[in-house]
Amino acid sequence: MDILRLATAGSVDDGKSTLIGRLLYDTKSVFTDQIESVERASRDRGDDYVNLALLTDGLRAEREQGITIDVAYRYFATPRRKFIVADTPGHIQYTRNMVTGASTADLALILVDARKGLLEQSRRHAFLATLLHVPHLVLCVNKMDLVGYAEDVFEAIRADFTQFAAKLDIGDLTVIPVSALVGDNIVTRSERMDWYEGPSLLHHLEHVHVASDRNLIDVRFPVQYVIRPQSDTHRDYRGYAGQVAGGVLRAGDEVMVLPSGFSTTIRSIETADGPVEEAFPAMSVTIRLTDEIDVSRGDMICRVNNAPTVTQDVDAMVCWMDDAPLRPGQKFAIKHTTRSARAMVKDLQYRLDVNSLHRDMAADHLGLNDIGRIRLRTTQPLLCDEYKRNRSTGGFVLIDEATNRTVGAGMVNEAR
Numbered sequence: 532m533d534i535l536r537l538a539t540a541g542s543v544d545d546g547k548s549t550l551i552g553r554l555l556y557d558t559k560s561v562f563t564d565q566i567e568s569v570e571r572a573s574r575d576r577g578d579d580y581v582n583l584a585l586l587t588d589g590l591r592a593e594r595e596q597g598i599t600i601d602v603a604y605r606y607f608a609t610p611r612r613k614f615i616v617a618d619t620p621g622h623i624q625y626t627r628n629m630v631t632g633a634s635t636a637d638l639a640l641i642l643v644d645a646r647k648g649l650l651e652q653s654r655r656h657a658f659l660a661t662l663l664h665v666p667h668l669v670l671c672v673n674k675m676d677l678v679g680y681a682e683d684v685f686e687a688i689r690a691d692f693t694q695f696a697a698k699l700d701i702g703d704l705t706v707i708p709v710s711a712l713v714g715d716n717i718v719t720r721s722e723r724m725d726w727y728e729g730p731s732l733l734h735h736l737e738h739v740h741v742a743s744d745r746n747l748i749d750v751r752f753p754v755q756y757v758i759r760p761q762s763d764t765h766r767d768y769r770g771y772a773g774q775v776a777g778g779v780l781r782a783g784d785e786v787m788v789l790p791s792g793f794s795t796t797i798r799s800i801e802t803a804d805g806p807v808e809e810a811f812p813a814m815s816v817t818i819r820l821t822d823e824i825d826v827s828r829g830d831m832i833c834r835v836n837n838a839p840t841v842t843q844d845v846d847a848m849v850c851w852m853d854d855a856p857l858r859p860g861q862k863f864a865i866k867h868t869t870r871s872a873r874a875m876v877k878d879l880q881y882r883l884d885v886n887s888l889h890r891d892m893a894a895d896h897l898g899l900n901d902i903g904r905i906r907l908r909t910t911q912p913l914l915c916d917e918y919k920r921n922r923s924t925g926g927f928v929l930i931d932e933a934t935n936r937t938v939g940a941g942m943v944n945e946a947r
C-alpha cells in the first residue's frame with residue numbers, strides 16, 4: 532500500500548499533539564484500551580473533554596512535563612494509504628529534531644494557533660521544510676473554534692503566510708482552517724466553516740500525489756554490502772545489496788560503477804521475495820552484474836551517461852545540531868550515502884537568519900540550531916548530486932569523531 536510520510540511542526544501549544552491524536556482517534560488507529568486510559572487520564576487531570584494530546588504524548592514523562600521532547604513516530608492508516616507521522620516538538624532549541632523528522636518527509640504539516648497568527652517559529656519551520664525540500668507543505672490554522680470560525684482571521688493568516696512563502700521555493704502549498712480539539716475539517720469537512728471550500732486535512736493527506744516526487748531519472752545505487760557467500764555451492768555468487776537512491780534499474784541495463792568507472796550490464800535484480808524486473812527508489816534490492824568487476828561498499832552504480840559528481844570539494848547548507856559551535860578549520864567524519872570519509876570545514880560563507888532570510892557574511896561560527904553555508908574538503912571523493920535534485924545523494928551528516936555524535940546535517944548546493 533501507498534505510504535505518506537509526514538512531519539508536523541508548530542510552536543508549543545499550537546495543538547500538534549491534539550491534531551495527531553484526532554487523526555489517530557477518528558481513523559480508529561488506536562486500541563480501545565488506549566482510548567480508555569486516555570479518557571481516565573483526562574478525567575484525572577480535570578479536563579472536561581477527552582484530551583487527545585494525551586494519546587499522542589505517549590510517554591508518561593512527557594505528559595507530566597506537558598511538552599513533547601523528541602521526534603516520535605506515529606502510524607495510522609485509512610483504506611487509501613498508510614501514514615507515518617514524525618511528531619516534532621515546537622520548542623526553539625529543537626530545530627534539529629524538525630530537521631531529523633522532515634528530512635525524509637513527503638509532506639510537512641505546520642500548525643499555527645489562529646489567535647496568535649504566524650510566529651517566528653512558523654516561518655522557521657516553513658523555511659526548514661523548504662530547505663529540506665519537503666515536496667508538499669500544509670499550513671493548518673488551528674483553534675478556529677476560539678476565533679468564532681471567522682473567515683477574516685483565517686484569510687489574514689493565509690495572506691501573511693503566502694507572502695512569506697513567496698520568498699521560499701515551496702512546491703505545493705495548501706492552507707486549511709481546522710479545530711483539532713473539536714474535529715473541524717480534520718477528517719470531514721466542517722459545517723461551521725461553510726466559507727471554506729477546500730478539502731479536509733485527511734482528504735488532502737489521502738490524495739496528495741507523491742509518486743512523482745522521487746527522482747526516477749538519475750539512476751543511483753549506493754552499494755551497501757557486497758554479498759559473497761563462502762560456501763562451496765555459492766562460490767561464484769556475487770551480489771551488491773543496497774537501497775535505490777534514484778532512477779529505475781532493470782536487468783539488461785548498461786551501467787557504470789563509480790569511482791572505478793568500469794561499465795557492465797545488470798544481470799539480475801533480487802529482493803527478499805525473489806527476483807524483480809525493475810527497482811526504483813526506495814526499494815532495497817541486491818543487484819548482480821554480468822562482469823566480475825571490483826565493487827566495494829560505498830561505490831555507486833549509475834548509468835553510463837548520467838553520473839553523479841565525483842568530488843572532494845563540497846559546497847553545502849548545514850544545520851548545526853551541537854552545543855559546541857562549528858568553525859572553519861574543524862575536522863569531522865562525514866557520512867554520505869554508504870560512504871564514510873573525513874572532512875575539513877574550509878570556510879563558512881554565511882549564516883542564514885531563518886526569520887528574515889538575511890545572510891550574515893561576517894559570521895565566524897554556527898551555533899546550535901544555526902543554518903549556514905559552508906565549504907568542505909573531504910579525504911575521499913564523494914559521489915554526490917545537488918540536494919534539490921536528489922535528497923539521498925545530496926544529503927550528508929557530520930559526526931564528531933571524539934564523541935560519535937551527529938553534529939550537523941548537510942545539503943549539497945553545488946558539487947563540482
Ligand SMILES: Nc1nc2c(ncn2[C@@H]2O[C@H](COP(=O)(O)OP(=O)(O)OP(=O)(O)O)[C@@H](O)[C@H]2O)c(=O)[nH]1
Pocket residue numbers: 541542543544545546547548549550584597598599620621622673674675676677709710711712713
Ligand atoms: N480550543 C481549542 N483548543 C485546542 C485545539 N487544539 C489544541 N488545543 C489545546 O491547546 C493546548 C495545546 O495542545 P497540544 O496538542 O498539547 O499542543 P502541542 O502543539 O502538541 O504542544 P507540544 O507537544 O507541547 O509542543 C491543549 O490544551 C489543547 O487542548 C483546538 O483546535 N481548539
